[in-house]
Amino acid sequence: MAEEPILFLQSVSKRFGAVEALTDVDFEVRPGEVMALVGDNGAGKSTLIKGIAGIYPFDGGQMFWEGKPVKIHGPRDVAPLGIEIVYQDLALADNLDVVANMFLGRERISSFRRLNEAEMEKECSETLKSLSVTTVRSVRQAVAELSGGQRQAIAVAKAVMWNSKVVILDEPTAALGVAQTRQVLDLVRRLADRGLGVVIISHNLHDVFEVADRITVLRLGRRVAVLKSSETNQQEVVHAITAGKLDTVPGMVVQ
Amino acid sequence: MATTDAATAAPKKRSLLRADAAQKLLAFSALILIFIFFSLASPFFRTPDNISSILVATAVNGVLALGVTFVIITAGIDLSVGTVMTLSAVMTGVAVTNQGLPVPVGIVVGLLTGTTAGLLSGLMIARMKIPPFIATLGMMMIARGLSLVISGVKPIYFNDTPGFRDIMMGSVVGAVIPGFSVPNAVFILFGASLVAAFILGKTVLGRYAVAIGSNEEATRLSGVNVANWKTAIYALGGAFSGLAGVMIASRLNSAQPALGIGYELEAIAAVVIGGTSLSGGEGTILGTLIGALIISTLTNGLRILSVPQEWQMVITGVIVVLAVYLDIIRRRGR
Numbered sequence: 001m002a003e004e005p006i007l008f009l010q011s012v013s014k015r016f017g018a019v020e021a022l023t024d025v026d027f028e029v030r031p032g033e034v035m036a037l038v039g040d041n042g043a044g045k046s047t048l049i050k051g052i053a054g055i056y057p058f059d060g061g062q063m064f065w066e067g068k069p070v071k072i073h074g075p076r077d078v079a080p081l082g083i084e085i086v087y088q089d090l091a092l093a094d095n096l097d098v099v100a101n102m103f104l105g106r107e108r109i110s111s112f113r114r115l116n117e118a119e120m121e122k123e124c125s126e127t128l129k130s131l132s133v134t135t136v137r138s139v140r141q142a143v144a145e146l147s148g149g150q151r152q153a154i155a156v157a158k159a160v161m162w163n164s165k166v167v168i169l170d171e172p173t174a175a176l177g178v179a180q181t182r183q184v185l186d187l188v189r190r191l192a193d194r195g196l197g198v199v200i201i202s203h204n205l206h207d208v209f210e211v212a213d214r215i216t217v218l219r220l221g222r223r224v225a226v227l228k229s230s231e232t233n234q235q236e237v238v239h240a241i242t243a244g245k246l247d248t249v250p251g252m253v254v255q
Numbered sequence: 256m257a258t259t260d261a262a263t264a265a266p267k268k269r270s271l272l273r274a275d276a277a278q279k280l281l282a283f284s285a286l287i288l289i290f291i292f293f294s295l296a297s298p299f300f301r302t303p304d305n306i307s308s309i310l311v312a313t314a315v316n317g318v319l320a321l322g323v324t325f326v327i328i329t330a331g332i333d334l335s336v337g338t339v340m341t342l343s344a345v346m347t348g349v350a351v352t353n354q355g356l357p358v359p360v361g362i363v364v365g366l367l368t369g370t371t372a373g374l375l376s377g378l379m380i381a382r383m384k385i386p387p388f389i390a391t392l393g394m395m396m397i398a399r400g401l402s403l404v405i406s407g408v409k410p411i412y413f414n415d416t417p418g419f420r421d422i423m424m425g426s427v428v429g430a431v432i433p434g435f436s437v438p439n440a441v442f443i444l445f446g447a448s449l450v451a452a453f454i455l456g457k458t459v460l461g462r463y464a465v466a467i468g469s470n471e472e473a474t475r476l477s478g479v480n481v482a483n484w485k486t487a488i489y490a491l492g493g494a495f496s497g498l499a500g501v502m503i504a505s506r507l508n509s510a511q512p513a514l515g516i517g518y519e520l521e522a523i524a525a526v527v528i529g530g531t532s533l534s535g536g537e538g539t540i541l542g543t544l545i546g547a548l549i550i551s552t553l554t555n556g557l558r559i560l561s562v563p564q565e566w567q568m569v570i571t572g573v574i575v576v577l578a579v580y581l582d583i584i585r586r587r588g589r
C-alpha cells in the first residue's frame with residue numbers, strides 16, 4: 001500500500017469549553033484500505049468523525065482531500081467531496097421502502113415533477129447486486145420489515161451509491177448477531193476491494209481484526225498508535241487503548 | 256433497538272404492516288355497516304337527495320382532511336384548518352361582494368389566504384421551532400379573530416353573484432346527462448383527492464413528508480432541507496383549507512365568520528379513522544376519504560334519527576378515541 005492518503009487530517013484539535021476533546025490528532029485513510037478507529041469511550045472517536053462530517057468543525061489543524069487542503073464549514077460540504085458517513089441507528093426511514101431510502105434526498109425526477117420510480121428501482125437493484133447484497137428479497141419492501149443486518153447493508157449501499165471515495169461507518173455491527181455481522185464485514189471488505197477508503201469505528205476488536213488493514217488508536221483525545229493489523233494482536237491494541245504506551249507497542253507504523 | 260435477529264424480528268414487523276391494511280379495510284367495513292344500519296333505520300336516509308347532501312357535507316370536511324393528512328404524515332398537527340377555512344371564505348367574500356371583483360379572482364384570493372396561513376404556521380414550526388400543536392393553536396385563534404374583524408362579525412352574502420353558489424351546488428354533470436344531477440361538490444372533492452394522491456405518492460414533497468414523519472434526523476442527514484419542506488407541507492395543507500373555504504362559502508352562499516371551530520377536529524378525526532398514524536410516517540388519501548365519509552354519514556344519519564346534537568358529539572368523540580386506540584394497538588411493540 002504505497003498509495004497516498006485520500007483523506008488526511010493534520011494535527012486537528014477540538015475543544016468543547018474547557019474540555020479538550022481532540023489534541024493534535026493526525027489521521028489518514030488510503031484508497032482501498034479499511035482503517036479502523038478504536039478507543040475507549042470518550043477517546044474522541046465520535047468527535048473526530050463529526051469533525052470530518054462538518055457537524056462540529058475542527059478548531060485547529062488542516063484537512064487534506066486528495067492531497068489538497070480543504071475546509072469543511074458544514075455537513076453539506078462533505079458529500080460533494082465524496083465522503084459519506086453511515087451513522088449508527090440514524091441512517092434509514094423505516095416507513096420508506098429500500099429504493100426510497102437509497103435515493104432519499106437525491107431522487108430522480110421525470111416529467112411533470114414525478115418521481116422516476118422505474119429508474120431509481122433499476123439503479124438500486126444494480127447497486128445492491130454489484131455489492132453482492134443478495135439477502136434483500138424485494139427492493140420494494142419497507143425497511144421496517146428488514147433485519148438489522150439487511151438494514152445496515154442498505155445503509156452502507158446508500159452511502160456508496162453516489163460514487164463516494166471514502167465511507168465512514170459508525171459502529172456498523174453494534175446491534176447485529178453473528179451471521180449478520182459476518183455479512184456486513186464482508187460488505188465492508190468489498191468496498192475496500194473496489195478502491196474506496198473505508199473508516200470503521202468499532203468497539204469489537206474481533207470485528208476490527210477481521211476486516212481492517214490498519215488500526216488507529218485514540219486515547220483521551222490523542223492518537224496513541226497506528227498499527228497494521230497483520231503485525232499486531234488484540235492484546236497490544238487493548239494495551240494501546242487503555243495504557244497508551246506508544247513506545248513499547250511493536251508493529252507501530254511510523255509515518 | 257434492532258437487537259433481535261432476523262428470524263424473530265422480520266415476521267413480527269410484517270404482521271404489523273398487515274394490520275395497517277387491516278385498519279383501512281376495517282374503516283371501509285365500518286362505513287358499509289353504518290350505511291346499512293341507517294338505511295334500515297330510516298327510509299329517508301337512502302333517498303338521492305339525502306345521499307347528495309351527505310356527499311356535499313363530505314366534500315368540505317374531506318378537502319380539509321386532505322391537507323391535514325400531509326401534516327399528520329410528517330408527525331405534525333394542524334389545529335388551524337377550520338378557522339383558516341373561515342378566514343379564506345371571508346376573504347373571498349370581501350373580494351367578490353365588497354370589492355366587486357370577478358368570482359375567479361375571489362377564488363384565488365381564498366386559496367392564497369389559506370396558503371399564506373399555512374405558510375406562516377410552517378415557518379413558526381420549521382424555523383422558530385415552535386411545537387406544531389402550539390403554533391397552529393395560535394394560528395387557529397389568529398384566523399378566527401381576523402375573520403371576525405374583517406367581516407365586522409356579520410356574514411358576507413354572495414347575492415350579487417348568482418353563479419357563485421353553483422360552484423358547489425350546481426351540477427355540470429346533470430346538465431350533460433339529464434337525471435344524473437350529482438352536485439359539483441362531489442367532483443371537486445374527487446379532483447382534490449386525485450391531486451393530493453398524486454402529490455403524496457408521486458412527488459418529492461410526498462416522499463419527504465413520509466420520510467420526515469418516519470425519521471426526521473435520517474432525512475436531514477440524507478441532505479434533505481427538512482425546514483423548507485416542512486414549511487411547504489404546512490403551506491400545502493393551508494391551500495386545501497383555502498379551497499375548503501371557497502367551497503363552504505359557495506355551499507352556504509355566504510361567508511359565515513363565526514363558523515370554523517370544530518372543523519379541525521372533524522378533519523383530524525377523518526384522517527385518523529382512515530388509518531393515518533398520529534406518530535407520522537404513514538397514511539393514505541383513500542383512507543382519509545373513507546374517514547371523512549364515515550364522519551359525515553354518521554352525522555347525517557344521527558340527525559335523521561333525531562338523535563340530539565349533544566349525543567351526536569358524544570358518539571363522534573367515542574369513535575375518534577376508538578380509532579386512535581386502534582392506531583396505538585397497531586404500533587405497540589414496534
